[in-house]
Amino acid sequence: MRSTQPDQSGRQSRPAARQSRRALIVLLTMVAAMLPWTGAAQAHGTIINPSSRAYQCWKDWGHQHMNPAMQQQDPMCWQAFQANPDTMWNWMSSLRDGLGGNFQARTPDGQLCSNGLSRNNSLNQPGQWKQTNISRSFTVHLYDQASHGADYFRVYVSKNGFNPATQSLxxxxxxxxxxxxxxxxxxxxxxxxxxxxxxxxHVVFVIWQASHMDQAYMWCSDVNFV
Incomplete structure (x- = not known):
């Protein structure tokens, strides 16, 4: 059996060196998974007021996403970070190409808040999402880092009687x-x-049809009408 101990020159044998490299790769992968991923996010945007669900979680917890206090203080963001942290790191990238305006036909019920993206399914979960206080006349603010422009926005509000804490949209x-x-x-x-x-x-549901190509974004923002 080959030795995995360093040779007399102080160098490791080849099997030991390979094991060390594999261990280093695993360690770097784990560290990278804990860091914010911004590559895809840099190209797009989201509704920052009233805050979309992913943006609210990133804004409130992005710098302390390992904090166990989130589980009690903000359980919906907690479950979202547990399901897929990339949903929050990439809060700008909830997009689909080529829908041709067929939003309802191509986005099933219960998947509106994730824009039909399985990687963002945590955003569809009913519960006590943090809410933004608004009046009956309110301002929608899109932040778009890449300045795509808009063909249009469509704005919806969840019906009276719908309960976002217990029902999927x-x-x-x-x-x-x-x-x-x-x-x-x-x-x-x-x-x-x-x-x-x-x-x-209520839920404010916004569709952004970007101008640079047939690219559609959909978000849910939890609001409290006062």
């Missing part, structure tokens, strides 16, 4: 509020939405 749970016009490329796009008749916890 489907198309039949939404009231259509408005569709905007086009917006020129910009890192920051804001527009006002006017509603009436809503109180308490």
């Amino acid at each position: 489907g198309w039949g749970n939404l009231d259509f509020i408005t569709q905007t016009g086009r917006y020129a490329p910009s890192q920051n796009i804001s527009f006002t939405v006017s509603t009436s008749g809503y109180t308490g916890h």
Whole structure:
């Protein structure tokens, strides 16, 4: 049997060196998995007000995502980080190409908050997501690092009687509020939405049809109408 001890010159034998390299690779992989991944995220955007679910989790917990206090203080972000931390690191990249405006036909009920992306399925889970207080007239703010511009935005609000804490969102749970016009490329796009008749916890569901190509983004933002 070959020795795995260093030879008399102080150098390791080849099997020992290979084992050391494998151990180093495993260690670096583990460390990399714990660090924020920003590669894909740098090219896109999200609704930062009212905060989309992934953005809220990243904003509140990104710098302390290993903190066990999250499990009690923000259980929905906790389950999301446990399911796939990349969902939060890549809060800008909830996109699909080539939908051709067929959002409802190609996005099943219960998958709206993840934009039909299995890697973001944690965002579909009902529960006590952190809420942004808004009035019946509120501002939607998109941050788009790559300045894609918009063909339009569509804004919906969950119907009265729908409970985001216990129900997954489907198309039949939404009231259509408005569709905007086009917006020129910009890192920051804001527009006002006017509603009436809503109180308490609702979901604001936004679709962004980007202008640079047929690329659609969908998000859920948990709000408290006051």
